Amino acid sequence: MQNPVEKTAATAQTVASATHPVAAAAEPHIDLSVSPADEIKTTTCYMCACRCGIKVYLKNGKVRYIEGNRDHPVNKGVLCGKGSAGIMQHYAPSRLRNPLLRVGERGSGEFKEISWDEALGLATTWLGDVRKDDPKKLAFFTGRDQSQSLTGWWAMQYGTPNFAAHGGFCSVNMAAGGLYTFGGSFWEFGEPDWEHTKYFLLFGVAEDHGSNPIKTALGKLKGRGAKVVSINPVRTGYNAIADEWLGIKPGTDGLLVGALIHEMLRTENVDLEYLVRYTNAPWLVIRDPGSPDDGLFARDADGKPIVFDKRTNELAAGSRIDISPAVVGEFTLADGRKAVPVFRLIAERYLGNEYAPDAVAKETGVPGDTIRRIAAEIADVAFKQTVTLPLKWTDWAGREHDSITGRPVSMHAMRGISAHSNGFHTCRLIHILQILLGTIDVPGGFRYKAPFPRPAPPPNKPVGKPSQIAAGKPLPGMHLGFVAGPEDLLMEADGTPTRIDKAYSWDAPIAAHGLMHMVITNAALADPYPVDVLFLYMANMSWNSSMNIGATLNYLTAKHDDGTYKIPKIIYSDAYASEMVAYADLILPDTTYLERYDCISMLDRPISDADAPADAIRHPVVKPDRNVRGFQDVLIDLGSRLKLPGFTKEDGTARYPGGYPDYIVNHERSPGIGPLIGWRGEDGNSFGVGKPNPKQLERYIANGSFHVHHLEPGHRYMKHANKGYLEFAKASGFVGSTDPIIFQLYSEPLQKFRLAARGHGPIQPPAQHKQRIERFFDPLPFWYPPFEGTMIDDRAFPMHAITQRPMHMYHSWGSQNAWLRQITNANRLYMSRTRAALLGIEDDDWVWISSHIGRVKAQVKLMEGVNDDTVWTWNAIGKRSGTWGLDKDAPEATQGFLLNHLIAELLPPRDGGYRYSNSDPVTGQAAWYDLRVKIEKAPAGEAHETWPRFEPLKSPPGVSAPSTLSYGREFKGGKA
Amino acid sequence: MHPAYSVILFTTASGAGYGLLFWLAILSVFDNLPADLTLGMAGLGLAFALISGGLLSSTAHLGRPERAWRAFSQWRTSWLSREGIAAVATFVPFGLFAFGWIMLGQNQGIFGFVALIAAAMSIITVWCTGMIYQSLPTIRAWHQPLVSPVYVALSLASGGVLALTLLRLFGHESEDFGWVVVTFLAASLLLKRVYWSFIDAAPRDRTSGTATGLGRFGRVRPLEAPHTQANFVMREMGYAIARKHAAKLRMIVQLIGFVVPFLALVLTLTAAGPLTLPLTILGLLAVMFGVALERWLFFAEAQHVVTLYYGAEAA
Amino acid sequence: MTSLPAPSAKKLGLVIDLDTCVGCQACATSCKEWNTSGYSAPLSDHDPYGADPHGAWLNRIHAYDVGEGATSRTVHFPRSCLHCETPACVTVCPTGASYKRAEDGIVLVNPDTCIGCKLCSWACPYGAREYDYADGVMKKCTLCVDRIYNETLDPQDRVPACVKACPTGARHFGDLGDESSAVSQLVKAREGYDLMPEMGYKPVNKYLPPRPRRDAATTPSTPSTAAPVKTDGSATEKLFAWADKLLSR
Ligand SMILES: Nc1nc2c(c(=O)[nH]1)N[C@H]1C(S)=C(S)[C@@H](COP(=O)(O)OP(=O)(O)OC[C@H]3O[C@@H](n4cnc5c(=O)[nH]c(N)nc54)[C@H](O)[C@@H]3O)O[C@H]1N2
Ligand SMILES: Nc1nc2c(c(=O)[nH]1)N[C@H]1C(S)=C(S)[C@@H](COP(=O)(O)OP(=O)(O)OC[C@H]3O[C@@H](n4cnc5c(=O)[nH]c(N)nc54)[C@H](O)[C@@H]3O)O[C@H]1N2
Ligand code: SF4
Ligand code: SF4
Ligand code: SF4
Ligand code: SF4
């Protein structure tokens, strides 16, 4: 018997000797230069919220190819797995074709197709009636869209306080945590200085909104040897390529970061100069327990915070530059009371034993030695490997500098931090660490993206107080703002929230993005009041974006005794046959992203990077082949039909008869400021502020559908204190003043809530909320265990359960994509091999996953790279049978599952019976990742299919799918 | 490897057909088999039917059967091409041999000469078939020196039983030939057993570690397959049969494919009687079933190295 | 033409960096997207909206669990045709549809002459051949032959679709026959390797191994920069003494 390896090699030899020189001549001729397009159009991708620039290759009016636009600031030519499957998104059979009116019971999926006139007429009647009567009775919530500056403005003109977008389930902890601390944030308002950073910590990120930029950057960081540390219970994707992975136990990052802060303080690796210049570290905090200003900043006669100047040994306004403020010590105020600098409070808190590395090791699962080593590595990079860029700049006080030195440690965090009920404080802890190291907006650190920084917190207040709501009238301002204290809450005199989602009430005082996840529940329970019309746009609220789906479906279909629905009318705009469609009464079918105008605006979440403010548009690159309309066009049309002030001229005619493009070009939010910043002014030569330019869209299209304004080199860093930048930002309408933005290590607004809870001030929480406000409105961030684990028997539900976004799927949208769904059409429950062995679970076993509200059946996949106490799965793969144009027995429905069935929207009752939403107590951010579960092997007879399964939904009219797809045959060989 | 029924049918049928042709030719030349018209029609007709039916069925698994003719062009490197050419070429001497026998009532002399060529070509064709598999370094169970010999042996054994059955049906009993067939049955069983012992002993030293080059970091196990449903590669090459089933099936192959026909034929040779014909036919059915099962097993037991990327730890 | 041409000086291929691949599938979908309308159009999909969706893809991304416990890692692993120098997938082909280009070594299937016998897929150790059930012919990575020489594209775009798309820059394209090329240099610097060299197919594509980790398993836990723990006085007092300096604002 021959040795098979030798034999193989011999075969290869034989193969090689089969060479024939004549072969070349026999090669078939192939045309290597087939032109792939008749026309190439540039627009903006919308397979996710990253908003990359794309070039769409068109051949005979059909999409031949989509590639990244090399000139685009976001993706610089690359394209992700979703973006590259755009053809299948655009031609998905699940696309809706006509406006639909429900004819059967809600949830039955019985619809008839109606005309746009009928649809808009009906919507106008429904909405008009509510507006005349009580505009609050309209709840308008939008999901994954990128036109919140329009939708919000529409809702404001309509006059309902009930508007928000998806930020409440996404990452408001992240946004609020940053905005209250340093006037920027992770999320979409900043990014690491990818080019210069040498040490990068990534907390709880699987995919992020900055999907391609993060990938590109990780490749570069690894290429040049910067260290990447991943803090994540799961090691996949980005986390798989990190140089070091800390498989932390979910919900405990606050402890880990606290311990890193502890180490920085203990080893004296803190940038004190930076702290006294740019933060409130030296500001004096009044220590006068029991008094109404205990814990507030000591202020001078002008209301300016004061510090203790060591040079003169006197109190002085903190804003003066000729002082040497103390950061430690205790000082006596003019009135004889004691006050201490913020830094001292910080030191006291984080040097405490509860944040010592060894003390947090058990809870976090990260060994004390590891924490100390990481802290030392960070300190080494921050303080011994500084980066100096020869950039001339002038600080806010007029001092000129020849260079900027940075401490090249950067961090980024997303929903792994924010989707916990302790996310706001954990996020603040990360920012405190960054600030103590002096790494905000410095070379190698974290950098703002325009229009940020803004003051911390930004000055705009939420609108929707009882006095601001009136029948038939617009609101006086935009809904979502930043409270500075209890006086800014949106409540009736008796504390009843004015908003349906209870945002900006005692339940969620800093709910800067609203609580979309509570709207359906609250509306159906009439808590705080019922609504008449629920108007949803681009949010799959009867499925993957809801908690406790079974309950949500009941709420959507709940009826009064008289047979009428508790939520009487539901209007919904979707482009596809999603789960939500079946639960609405009137469907306004939208276009796909290649068929419409869109505006990615500086008034919302633009595409800026740290060096360049930028915005973008989408424009129709193909014509719809169905009877659909862009939702923004529809909304503008509804606005003028309803005669909303902003949408009608004085003579009663439509203000934007040309629809959305007309609005994009001509709308002015305030004089000279409109949706787009580029090519403003009649001649198109102004940036930021300027008169509408009728040719603006043409300029955008000619430029690749985006506009970038490169900041002057001297404006690129230290933006919070950079005179040149601040002046530019003011002139561009990004900020209202050129005052420097002082980082709020200690957050006074939080203390104001705390004081209210202690019985001070005119607006105080009712007794039931007092304790909660007192505890969670700590002006210095702290760690507490996520709620769910403390409110249930955590021994009964010992495991943490979380989800991750698959890089190739965008929530529910990807499953209708013939290519993407081949990659993943069923999800597994992933768990650690060692833990599974203890539970007697083997690879591929089916298991029951139970939480305190229900159970789900799934198949397991065992792995190494996961925290032992954690199970996880891919988000939004599970589908309801009969949706998305898929066969009823599609694996998405039979094998795919959602953890959402197990996540309660309301926490268990507290003493007194009140049930808070399952959210962060400060911001109302949905606490998706607090989930605790028990895992048990399913008995043999049950080991084949997921559970729960709901009745298959009926496909909307016109949705049918082919059994084979040979896309591209028509383009073969360049023929078409 | 996924056992494609068309291929199993093809190799079983055409193998038996070529074997039958081989023996009819050999018996004509060396055993003075009379050029009996009915025997000729039945024997050569059956051989023709089995061979061409098998060949036709083999085109059933082609994606573009209408282009099958193109397969004759690459004889320089491709065993499949060579097989095709050999198969077609065999029809020439076969046709002449049949012409002599059936039309002219002659199966010797010049027709004996073409018969010998047909016999040789039959073996060459079957050998080529075996080489298609044997030449593939990607499948250890096939990349063995015994694969082609076993193909030939099985072709001769099954064709032999078939020939014997026909001879007996048409009253041309040849005891010597009976013993030859019995010997071939025994020999091919032996060969197949040696083949099995070879593949069982073959080291499975290609691993997911070498396939991915990641073995240096530890054990390599799949975490996420590229696609949820099986793709072409897995449908075609991912077929795996459990070892314990394989062992059972091997027993069945040996019993039904070899031991039963062997015993049945030995019985007919040693104790002739009224049961001769039924026993012969039993032997025939058994050997055909056994060979088909052997073919199925030949695929099912063969592991392709590509499975290393899809979860197999060794191949 | 199933016979292999004389080895070409030019050996075009890909270099895939397993250290930076995050498994995002961009290369897989961009490949599908370009090629379903390109040289091998279409790349058909079966039951695309049904219970058993599967189709022809020329590039597929695996993820592996490598090792156990603290030293384990997760590795994403893209796999497409390696354009082997001595590939049996070509020589077994009975029709000559499968061939290796003499000029640059790209291994192609001629979709007009392939009979769909699938033998080449049996001969490929790397699972790189993809049968198109609807078209009845074999498909495979073309190294984007209709892009890399395509004069109607911008010169910068004359790279494979997967390379252009890859967001992390984990895919590199070039001439591995030229020792001075960027890809050859990269392979040298990073110790790029062949998959299953023992098969003797001599793949042209190379894989760059994951870099060593820099974690607890590889780094001592008390680096020099940590200030020694002080024993006298509380940490807070020490810190206050240190922070009590004149800091200019
Ligand atoms: N378990 C768990 N649940 C979660 C999360 C989690 O991490 N874990 N994440 C949460 C988060 S952060 C979010 S943001 C939500 C997201 O959840 P959703 O906001 O529900 O997001 P999608 O599923 O993408 O649904 C958006 C809807 O928009 C529709 N749509 C797509 N394109 C268009 C279009 O062009 N026009 C219109 N009008 N409609 C369109 C889709 O068909 C779909 O019905 O999920 C939340 N749910
Ligand atoms: N491809 C793709 N991209 C998307 C989306 C999508 O659906 N698909 N959705 C978009 C939307 S709406 C959003 S909100 C963003 C969200 O972007 P990400 O924040 O990246 O989204 P998640 O997948 O929720 O990732 C959360 C990560 O946190 C980890 N994690 C969970 N709990 C903890 C914890 O306690 N501590 C730590 N350190 N980590 C933890 C999880 O393992 C996971 O890796 O992505 C956007 N981008
Ligand atoms: S990250 Fe991908 S899906 Fe998202 S916008 Fe960019 S290319 Fe499109
Ligand atoms: S990888 Fe496979 S298909 Fe590609 S050349 Fe090598 S053997 Fe042929
Ligand atoms: S499937 Fe096509 S390319 Fe492959 S061996 Fe057969 S004829 Fe050749
Ligand atoms: S080179 Fe072209 S055909 Fe090959 S994997 Fe990349 S994109 Fe696909």
Ligand code: SF4
């Ligand atoms: S595109 Fe790049 S990072 Fe993404 S899977 Fe492919 S090789 Fe890996």
Ligand SMILES: [Mo]
């Ligand atoms: Mo989100």
